[in-house]
Amino acid sequence: MKKKERQQKVIDEVSINRKVTSSYLSEKLKVSEDTIRRDIKELHDKGLLTKVHGGAISTIQKLYHYNEDIIYNRESKVRIAQKAISLIEDGMVIIISGGTTNLMLAKLLPKDLKATIYTYSLPIAMQLTEHPLIETIFIGGKIHRNSMVTIGIDVIQYLSNVRANICFVGVSALNTEQGITDEGYEVSLIKKAMMNASDRSVFLATTNKLNIRHSYDVCNLKEIDTLVTDLDDDCPTRSTFINAGVTVL
Amino acid sequence: MKKKERQQKVIDEVSINRKVTSSYLSEKLKVSEDTIRRDIKELHDKGLLTKVHGGAISTIQKLYHYNEDIIYNRESKVRIAQKAISLIEDGMVIIISGGTTNLMLAKLLPKDLKATIYTYSLPIAMQLTEHPLIETIFIGGKIHRNSMVTIGIDVIQYLSNVRANICFVGVSALNTEQGITDEGYEVSLIKKAMMNASDRSVFLATTNKLNIRHSYDVCNLKEIDTLVTDLDDDCPTRSTFINAGVTVL
DNA sequence: TAAATAACTGCATAATTTTGCATATATTTA
DNA sequence: TAAATATATGCAAAATTATGCAGTTATTTA
Structure with missing residues (x-):
């Protein structure tokens, strides 16, 4: 043998x-x-x-496990996620968009956090099942293959009936003129709906998403409550956003 | 080195x-x-x-991959899934419940199958994103941690507006007296809703689910259109179901 | 706390795997 | 299609890994 x-x-x-x-x-x-x-x-x-x-x-085996190695700029995303998590308090109602930065956020949430989380991202929902005190509500719809999120009018419709304390929105593109923009029309509408449903809108942006512009508007700089980045305190790009009136973490 | x-x-x-x-x-x-x-x-x-x-x-690496080794009775589930797949035709609208047998089914679907699939299981939805021609619609709701499916009134509500050709329902318990039963009340209602929404109801049952009874009724034997098992052709248990008027694959 | 059981460490030997070569076969490309 | 390049196969030598033992240390349990 x-x-x-x-x-x-x-x-x-x-x-x-x-x-x-x-x-x-x-x-x-x-x-x-x-x-x-x-x-x-x-x-x-x-x-x-x-x-x-x-x-x-025997150990309780997870059916699914994911390959963190392939997440681009993982370190940076972890730092951003940790800053964002500092804004969360027990008992909050939270909305989370898709993307790997938010996936890191979901993973890094304290295991003893009690919260209600709405999401429309399959990997994030999977991740949240590992947090015993988090009630996860998945917003259904048509699944977009590559990003593994639901899209469509159903999602927007659903969000219009949700009231949350805070939302964490992954940023596809951000510049000082147009503010936050997205490649897809549907996704831009969903992000707007998230903002409308939340008291506070927090945007997570890795450095490679800055000074880029896509086709569909999500919001202008004034509507950003908080921007979380991985930029150094003395970085000029960071100052640009602060000067434009954005709270930058 | x-x-x-x-x-x-x-x-x-x-x-x-x-x-x-x-x-x-x-x-x-x-x-x-x-x-x-x-x-x-x-x-x-x-x-x-x-x-x-x-x-x-380089290969496109998947973010998530699952551990098939820990699926109990995997071989048997594969055989059942393959029989079930033989009932599917191009262009069908399909509803799939949760469970690892159905996960195997999702995995084994032909890559060139064109279909619309409704599901409320996170792993199954993830799996279906690997099939380029399948349109997946996820039915949202509150997520049940261990089984990674959505439950609640929203799911039942949603299913009442769906019309499908066929549904594949994982069986928790089946015996000749009570028919199909389930441990959870909500799950039993969802399975009923699936049946109501579909022209044909196909039940997938591994051998260890037979001759067992749980608390909540899903349906009696007469309502089963097709039962897919891994029993031998000459197995007495199999004959029992056939004699009771069930089509057994 | 003492006796019993289990785990760790180092080591020589056994077993297995890896490697490069020679040869045959297959695939690409000019 | 022919020449060039790449791959596959079998094999013996080399390298690596696995194994059981002896001695010691740690942990459990009565």
Whole structure:
């Protein structure tokens, strides 16, 4: 029996019984306990089971898990998300748009946060299921394949009946003249609807989205309550927005 | 340099440049082209890059991917899903409930199938985004954490306005006396609503769901249009259902 | 707290995997 | 289509990894 095979059997045993001992596995698989311990250690490191004194127990496995490595500029997005999270308080009603920055935000939310969150992004909704105290409401509609968000009149309609404390809107493009713009017409309307439904509108913008302009208006600078960026305090671009009257975090 | 390290470098090179040749990698990493080719083959099999004649190109990486290994009785679910798929025709409007059997069904749908699919399961909706010709409509509502489906009156309300050719319903419990039952009240109502919205109701049941009874009625045997199971043709349980007038696949 | 059980460490040996080469086959391109 | 280039296959040597044991340390439990 090869190592891979044996480790698969270890996993099988662990998932059949809730817990297995090293001595039991050693006898069943005809290898020394040391080998079993080494197997358990490896599988534990891979997250496939949990090592305990005497053997191993099964771990609650996630059906889905995502590949953070492929998120462009992940570090920067994490910093932005953390700043944004500082604006959240227990008990709030929140609306979150799509995008990987907001996905990071969803992931980084404190596990003990109690809140109601509306979203129309599939990955974000998936992520939020890992937060036990967050009530997630998914806004249905036609799914846009690449961005994995729902779009369409249904979403806008739904948002018109929602009242939230705060919304976090991912920015596609921002410049000082046109303000925030978007590539898609439907998405621009959804973002407007989010703003209308919320007391406070917070926009999350990575540096590569600044000084860019797309076709469809979302809002002008005056309508931005708070802008969260990853720019340095003494950066001239940052000053430009502050001078235009925007609160920049 | 160890093999693992080297393969990581191959991945790095491929993601930096869009395409790399085996000869380039061979020289850069100081190993024979044969070794590079074997590395590329392995990485290709793992889905981390795409092997092409002359070298490798980068693959579009998925943000989310799921862990099929943890699906209980996966083989059996695949067989059931494949039988169910044989009932689908191009251009159909379909409603799919949650559950891993239906997730397998979503995954196994032909890539060239043209259809409109309504679902209220997050993983299934995610999966369907990989099918270019399927229009997916997600039915919104409050998200149930563990099952990753939406529940609530909104879902039932929405379904009352949908008209579908066929619906695929995952079975929680089925026996000859009570028919199909479910653990949750809301879920039982949603399944009823699916049936009302569809011309044909197809129920997918793994063997471990048979001869079990839960608290809330979904429907009796007479209302089942088609039952898809993994039972052998000569299995007595199967005959029981056929004798009760159910079409069993 | 003492006895029992389990885990860790280092190590020699066994088992497996990796590698480059030689050869044959396949694919691309001029 | 022919020449050039790339890939596939089998194989022996080299490199790496896995294994069980002995000795020691840590943890559990009666």
